[in-house]
Amino acid sequence: MGKILDGKAVANLLAQNLKEKVKKLKSEGIVPHFCVINIGDDPASKIYVRMKKRRAEKIGIVQDVYQLSADTSQEEALKLIDKLNSDPKINGVMVQLPAPDQIDADELLARINPDKDVDGLTPANTGRLWMDNHFVEPATAEGIIELLKHYHISLAGKNVVIIGRSNIVGKPLAALMLEQDATVTIAHSKTQNLEDLTKHADIVVSATGQAFLVTADMIKDGAIVVDVGINHVNGKLVGDVDFENVKEKASYITPVPGGVGPLTVQFLMEAVVKLTRRQNDRR
Numbered sequence: 001m002g003k004i005l006d007g008k009a010v011a012n013l014l015a016q017n018l019k020e021k022v023k024k025l026k027s028e029g030i031v032p033h034f035c036v037i038n039i040g041d042d043p044a045s046k047i048y049v050r051m052k053k054r055r056a057e058k059i060g061i062v063q064d065v066y067q068l069s070a071d072t073s074q075e076e077a078l079k080l081i082d083k084l085n086s087d088p089k090i091n092g093v094m095v096q097l098p099a100p101d102q103i104d105a106d107e108l109l110a111r112i113n114p115d116k117d118v119d120g121l122t123p124a125n126t127g128r129l130w131m132d133n134h135f136v137e138p139a140t141a142e143g144i145i146e147l148l149k150h151y152h153i154s155l156a157g158k159n160v161v162i163i164g165r166s167n168i169v170g171k172p173l174a175a176l177m178l179e180q181d182a183t184v185t186i187a188h189s190k191t192q193n194l195e196d197l198t199k200h201a202d203i204v205v206s207a208t209g210q211a212f213l214v215t216a217d218m219i220k221d222g223a224i225v226v227d228v229g230i231n232h233v234n235g236k237l238v239g240d241v242d243f244e245n246v247k248e249k250a251s252y253i254t255p256v257p258g259g260v261g262p263l264t265v266q267f268l269m270e271a272v273v274k275l276t277r278r279q280n281d282r283r
C-alpha cells in the first residue's frame with residue numbers, strides 16, 4: 001500500500017514558517033495585503049475564497065474580497081484591476097476563476113501588474129516561467145513541486161505524465177518539472193490510448209475534473225500519483241483518481257481532500273508575502 005503524500009500537513013508546516021516571515025515584515029511596519037476579485041456566484045469559488053481568507057488570517061496576511069455581480073461588464077472589472085494596480089497599499093491582486101461568460105478572463109489576467117500577480121498567470125510571468133527566471137509560480141504547480149521535495153522525491157530523469165493542459169495547472173507544472181530535469185508528457189482530452197502513456201510513467205499527475213479517470217490498471221507498480229482533481233460525486237468531494245484501488249499499487253499518492261488543495265492556498269499566501277517583500281525592498 002502506498003504512502004500518503006499529506007498535502008495538508010505540509011501546507012500547515014509551511015504556514016508556520018511563513019508566519020515568521022510575516023512577523024519580520026510587521027516589525028518593519030509592513031503588512032502583506034492582497035485582493036481577490038470574485039465575479040458572479042459560482043458556489044465553489046465562494047468556498048475557495050473562504051479557505052484563502054482562513055489561511056491568510058492564520059498567517060497574518062490581509063485579504064480583501066471584491067465581490068462583483070454576475071452581470072459585471074469587462075470594463076468595470078478592468079477598472080477595478082487598474083485601481084488596485086496603482087494602489088501602493090495593495091501588494092497582490094488575483095481574479096478568481098472561473099468568471100462569467102461575458103468576461104474575457106485572459107484579458108483580465110493580462111491587466112494585472114506582473115509585480116502584484118499572486119497567481120503567476122499574467123503573460124509576463126508565464127513567459128518567465130518557461131525561461132526559467134520566474135519569481136512567482138502558479139500556486140498549484142509550485143505546491144506539487146514542494147510536496148515532492150518535502151518527501152525527497154527527485155524529478156531528475158523521471159518520466160512524468162500530466163493529464164490536463166490548463167494554463168493554471170498542466171502547462172505551468174510541465175514547465176517546473178522540465179526545469180527539474182523530468183521528461184514530461186502532457187496528455188489531454190484528445191490524447192489517444194492514455195493508458196499506454198501512464199503505464200510507463202514514474203509520476204502521474206491528473207488535473208482534469210473527471211472523477212475516476214485514473215484507475216489502477218493504468219499505472220505501473222510503485223508509481224507516484226498526484227491528484228489535482230476536484231469533483232463532487234453524490235455530495236462527496238473526490239479527485240480524478242480511483243484512490244482506494246490506485247493507492248494499493250502506487251508508492252505515494254495524494255488524497256482528495258487534504259492533498260494538493262491546501263498546498264494551492266498555502267502557495268498563494270507564499271506568493272503574496274514574496275511580492276510584498278520585493279515591493280518594499282525596491283522602494
Ligand SMILES: Nc1nc(=O)c2c([nH]1)NC[C@@H]1CN(c3ccc(C(=O)N[C@@H](CCC(=O)O)C(=O)O)cc3)C=[N+]21
Binds near residue numbers: 096098139257258259
Ligand atoms: N485565480 C485562481 N487561482 C486559483 O488558484 C484557483 C482559481 N482561480 N479557481 C479555482 C481553483 C481551485 N483552487 C483550489 C483552492 C483550494 C482548494 C482546497 O483547499 N481544497 C480542499 C477541500 C476544499 C473543500 O472542502 O471543497 C482540499 O482539497 O483539501 C481546492 C482548490 C484554486 N483555484
